[in-house]
Amino acid sequence: MTMLLSIQSLSKTFGGLEVVRDLSFDVPDGTATALIGPNGAGKTTVFNLISGVYPVTSGSIRMCGVDIVDLPSRHRIGRGIARSFQNIRLIPRLSVIDNLLIGQHVKLKRPLDVLRPFRFARDHEWIRAAKAELSAFGLSQYADEPVGLLPYGVRKRVDLIRAILSSPSLLMLDEPAAGLNASETRELHRHLDILRERGTTLLIIEHDMHFIRSICEQIVVLNFGCKIAEGPFDQVRTDQQVREAYLGTERAT
Amino acid sequence: MSGYQTGIIVLLALNTIAAYGVYLPMSAGQLNLGIAGFMAIGAYAAAYLTNACGWPPSAAIGAGGATAAILAFAVAMPMLRTQGIYLSLATFALGQVISAIFLNLDIVGGAAGYPVATHIEASVVVSAATLVVSLVWLMSTTRLTVYFAAVKNDPLVADLLGLNVKALGVAALTVGAGIAGVGGALYAHYFNYIEAQYFGVMLSTYTVLYVLLGGTQSVWGPLVGAAIFTLVPEALRSSSQWRYAIFALFIIVFMALRPQGLLTRGLSRQRTQARAQSGSTNS
Numbered sequence: 001m002t003m004l005l006s007i008q009s010l011s012k013t014f015g016g017l018e019v020v021r022d023l024s025f026d027v028p029d030g031t032a033t034a035l036i037g038p039n040g041a042g043k044t045t046v047f048n049l050i051s052g053v054y055p056v057t058s059g060s061i062r063m064c065g066v067d068i069v070d071l072p073s074r075h076r077i078g079r080g081i082a083r084s085f086q087n088i089r090l091i092p093r094l095s096v097i098d099n100l101l102i103g104q105h106v107k108l109k110r111p112l113d114v115l116r117p118f119r120f121a122r123d124h125e126w127i128r129a130a131k132a133e134l135s136a137f138g139l140s141q142y143a144d145e146p147v148g149l150l151p152y153g154v155r156k157r158v159d160l161i162r163a164i165l166s167s168p169s170l171l172m173l174d175e176p177a178a179g180l181n182a183s184e185t186r187e188l189h190r191h192l193d194i195l196r197e198r199g200t201t202l203l204i205i206e207h208d209m210h211f212i213r214s215i216c217e218q219i220v221v222l223n224f225g226c227k228i229a230e231g232p233f234d235q236v237r238t239d240q241q242v243r244e245a246y247l248g249t250e251r252a253t
Numbered sequence: 254m255s256g257y258q259t260g261i262i263v264l265l266a267l268n269t270i271a272a273y274g275v276y277l278p279m280s281a282g283q284l285n286l287g288i289a290g291f292m293a294i295g296a297y298a299a300a301y302l303t304n305a306c307g308w309p310p311s312a313a314i315g316a317g318g319a320t321a322a323i324l325a326f327a328v329a330m331p332m333l334r335t336q337g338i339y340l341s342l343a344t345f346a347l348g349q350v351i352s353a354i355f356l357n358l359d360i361v362g363g364a365a366g367y368p369v370a371t372h373i374e375a376s377v378v379v380s381a382a383t384l385v386v387s388l389v390w391l392m393s394t395t396r397l398t399v400y401f402a403a404v405k406n407d408p409l410v411a412d413l414l415g416l417n418v419k420a421l422g423v424a425a426l427t428v429g430a431g432i433a434g435v436g437g438a439l440y441a442h443y444f445n446y447i448e449a450q451y452f453g454v455m456l457s458t459y460t461v462l463y464v465l466l467g468g469t470q471s472v473w474g475p476l477v478g479a480a481i482f483t484l485v486p487e488a489l490r491s492s493s494q495w496r497y498a499i500f501a502l503f504i505i506v507f508m509a510l511r512p513q514g515l516l517t518r519g520l521s522r523q524r525t526q527a528r529a530q531s532g533s534t535n536s
């Protein structure tokens with residue numbers, strides 16, 4: 001199986017605090033991998049290192065075999081890496097469509113496209129492309145609504161669609177099901193199923209084990225910045241260290 | 254039309270141009286408190302070109318705007334290393350420095366002021382203002398406006414989505430300064446006299462107020478804000494001084510109740526929604 005993303009000996013220190021320690025794992029092309037672990041384990045930091053929010057302290061991050069640790073964050077979406085955020089980070093007062101336009105940016109062909117007065121055109125291709133994705137995920141009716149007025153679950157999925165519009169090969173989702181009710185979680189599930197059918201590789205941070213089990217083939221478990229287990233769901237679930245990590249935090253909280 | 258009415262329309266045109274000079278950087282998250290400095294650059298540069306070099310006024314006014322834009326471009330990189338309130342302080346300081354330089358620059362009259370020989374008609378000023386408003390409106394139909402909003406809202410996310418946050422910030426500051434420079438150049442050639450003191454803190458502050466009052470969410474906000482700030486005080490001119498205090502109080506109460514300004518996106522959206530709903534009842 002070819003590896004889309006390959007992380008080797010990745011470390012990150014924040015002022016003496018080692019948040020990620022000698023972490024290595026692979027994400028095979030076309031699969032869904034879960035990154036789990038107690039709060040503060042360093043999961044979001046791993047996403048931030050992959051997307052370039054922080055420079056790595058050491059180690060390598062290979063995308064399709066090419067090390068990207070020195071690539072500026074802005075250029076990583078062009079290499080096929082897109083992500084959603086733990087707290088939704090859309091522009092609340094802009095419409096859904098306007099938010100989605102930003103997701104299309106890396107796919108523009110000409111630099112001067114930025115200055116094209118496209119709103120004069122009836123049914124411009126950019127608007128059509130954004131609307132097509134909205135309708136593929138059953139959200140057409142929200143196209144012109146300001147994002148700030150939408151229900152939480154819808155906003156989460158708009159955030160995903162914005163990421164998808166860059167046609168990423170790897171989509172990273174940071175706790176997508178957190179804060180969703182049962183029906184919203186089902187809709188999110190369908191949403192991710194569609195992405196999997198399209199062949200998008202997923203890397204998901206999530207606490208909901210049912211959700212992970214039904215979507216991900218592979219699980220990587222972090223605790224205090226170290227990988228403590230890796231493998232299919234049932235194998236990881238029975239791992240002694242994993243049980244201790246979770247029980248330990250339950251006692252502490 | 255009486256000379257008085259013409260004067261007010263010119264004032265409105267000049268205030269509108271300046272307001273768009275503040276609006277553009279503000280739409281990308283930069284509060285420029287030194288816009289008067291960029292107007293001074295445009296005014297003095299253009300006046301020097303018509304006075305000393307014999308340029309025709311239209312070319313000189315364009316060159317005045319370009320000079321202000323070039324200066325803004327040159328200082329944008331170091332200035333945009335700061336953000337938020339610190340960026341505002343930097344622009345404020347820059348405006349003060351520019352004003353102080355012209356106050357001491359003898360080649361353009363220094364503290365005595367600088368008479369400008371070439372006169373332009375009111376119609377030129379109004380046409381230029383119309384052109385500026387049209388261009389900014391045209392810009393609002395491009396991706397650039399959405400990108401500015403993205404940079405303002407969340408620079409980190411904008412960067413991760415592939416936007417060049419630095420370049421967009423520089424562009425917003427530079428284009429705003431260019432517009433302000435054109436405004437200053439028009440002022441110089443309509444009133445035929447400029448002095449450095451005029452391009453001070455008050456001018457910068459009032460211009461920011463036009464934009465805040467009109468609202469930054471709609472492209473028409475600065476126009477409406479400039480119109481209210483220009484016309485209402487004129488209407489009150491003949492009445493007692495108390496009316497000015499009432500106007501000031503009105504501004505304070507208004508901004509407290511409606512911090513997003515007079516015009517918002519919501520207004521136009523409510524209309525589209527109403528239309529969409531009436532359209533979808535039969536489906």
Ligand SMILES: Nc1ncnc2c1ncn2[C@@H]1O[C@H](COP(=O)(O)OP(=O)(O)O)[C@@H](O)[C@H]1O
Nearest residue numbers: 014017019037038039040041042043044045046
């Ligand atoms: N920018 C930062 N500066 C300092 N410490 C940080 C920073 N980001 C995260 N951390 C620390 O790193 C640890 C892991 O955080 P995070 O990756 O958010 O955990 P998780 O997503 O697994 O809950 C926490 O102790 C957090 O305080």
Ligand SMILES: [Mg+2]
Nearest residue numbers: 043044045086
């Ligand atoms: Mg986290």
